[in-house]
Structure formats: structure tokens, C-alpha cells
Amino acid sequence: MNRPGPPQRAEPREIVELRRLKDDQPDLGSAIDLQIALLQLQRRVQARVPLPSINLEGAALDAALAGGKPILRFEDVPIDWSDARFLVRATADAMRAHEAIEPEDYRRVETLTRDSAQLPAVIRSWYESGRPGAADATPEAAGLEPLLQLAMRPFLSRCADAIMARTVFQNWTRGVCPLCGGEPDFSLITPAAERLLICGRCTARWRYHQLACPFCANADRSRITSFATRDGLYRLYACDVCHRYLKAYDARHAQRSVMPVVDTIATLPLDAAAVQRGYK
Ligand SMILES: [Zn+2]
Ligand SMILES: [Zn+2]
Secondary structure, X not given: OOOOOOOOOOOOHHHHHHHHHHHHOXXXXXXXXXXXXXXXXXXXXXXXXXXXXXXXXXXXXXXXXXXXXXOOOHHHOOOOHHHHHHHHHHHHHXXXXXXXXXXXXXXXXXXXXXXXOHHHHHHHHHHHHOOOOOOOOOOOOOOOHHHHHHHOHHHHHHHHHHHHOOOOOOOOOOOOOOOOOOOEEEEEEOOOOOEEEEEOOOOOEEEEOOOOOOOOOOOOHHHEEEEEOOOOOEEEEEEOOOOOEEEEEEHHHOOOOXXXXXXXXXXXXXXXXXXXXXXX
């Protein structure tokens, strides 16, 4: 009797979508290739990251959130330092291959990953400086934020997935992430027209005012500029007070659910439009 071979592992949906996007928009090819490389890297580590070391009972989480401060301390993030070193190094390599990192910053990463004492200190500084009211990152971390955000994603998104399975952050009304204190870098408009912000660091999602600017809390409708792509799938909210902007996936017009790793790339032309209008 012929036995079937081992089943072929299907490509993750995000990678399938990214390849489709590349066919549709070849101009985005380099950004898409980099994103696929990063996803493949992150998946190698993600599967073995343990649960965070905080009390995961829903009631305990809600009590912690009621304090109004982000609840995931650096000590709670389940980081394996040899995995972290690998991710920082490999993320820098992938970014260099796609010309997405300055040569000077690449050299700094090389030095950093050779020093086993310095890497944890730099990552802690990056994590804590992103929290509201915190001191700036140390000079060793300054400028490396985009890279560290990508490299630490497997550890932080594991925490976000575990915690989001147990709470919806009901009473959290702030523009910063209830878990890690990071800023949103994308958002989702639900079919019920609610807006969820998506953390750029840990990928947690939380409900926020439909229109207000999460960066400065400006809620004056006349000082928010909003525009959509022609297909209605994506929208951009720009604040005329602090001049920052946030993109959104509009699920009211969508066939699939939001995929931040795909949708942030698909909307790069929107970023260009926002920057051209003076937003950042
Ligand atoms: Zn977060
Ligand atoms: Zn603002």
C-alpha cells in the first residue's frame, strides 16, 4: 500500500497575500520581499515562545488595567536571549539586503549582538522608553527602534495573543497600548464602525474613539483630515494639531479580516500621500 508523504505545510495566509500583492503592485516588490523574509524569521522563533509570566486570569488582568498603566512589564516578557540575539542579527541582515538600514546602524547592531551583557540592557531601554512618561532610550538604542520592534515581535506578540484571549481591554480609553505602552501603527474599522487601534510593537488591539487622534487626543472633527483609497478598503486619519497620522483597514468594505503585516505594506502609497501633505 502506498503511504502518502508528509503533508506539505501550507504557506501562512499572510505570505500568500503578500505574494498576491506583489503581483498587483510590483512597485512595492522590495518592501514585500523584506516583509516575507521577516515573517519567515519570526515564525521560526514564535512557535517556541512560552506564555508571559503574569497572572492571565481575566479578572486579574482587568484589575491591573484599571490602574490606567500598561500592564506588561519588561520582566514579564518571555525573552530567550539567544533567540533574541539571533533575531536582532537576522533582522538587520534582512534589512541590509533590502537597503532598509543605514550602514552605520548595521555596524552598531553587529557590535551589539557580540556583547552578551549589552543586548538585554539596550532592549530593556528600548522597551521602557516607549512607555508613556518614560525617559528617552539610551544612546545605544537610539535610532535602532524600527529594527528592535521587528526583532522583538515574536516575544511581544505571544504576550498580546495570550492576553487578548482573556480580556478585551474594556475600560481602556488611552491612545497607547494597554499591554506594552507602545503607539498604534495601524487600525481597524469594524463592520459595526468601531475603531480598534493596533500596537506597532506587540500587535495588541484595543477600542478607541472613532475619530480622535491617539497621539495627542485631539477630538475636534474639523481638525482631523480623513481620506480613503478609491476602493474604500483603506482610510487615513491625519491630525491637524500634532500632524501625525494613522492608517486604517476598513472592514466594512472588505472580503477578508485585517492583516497588519500585509495591510501596512499595501498602504505605503497612502503614507507617501500623507507625507506629501506635511503629516508624519
Ligand atoms: Zn503593545
Ligand atoms: Zn494629534
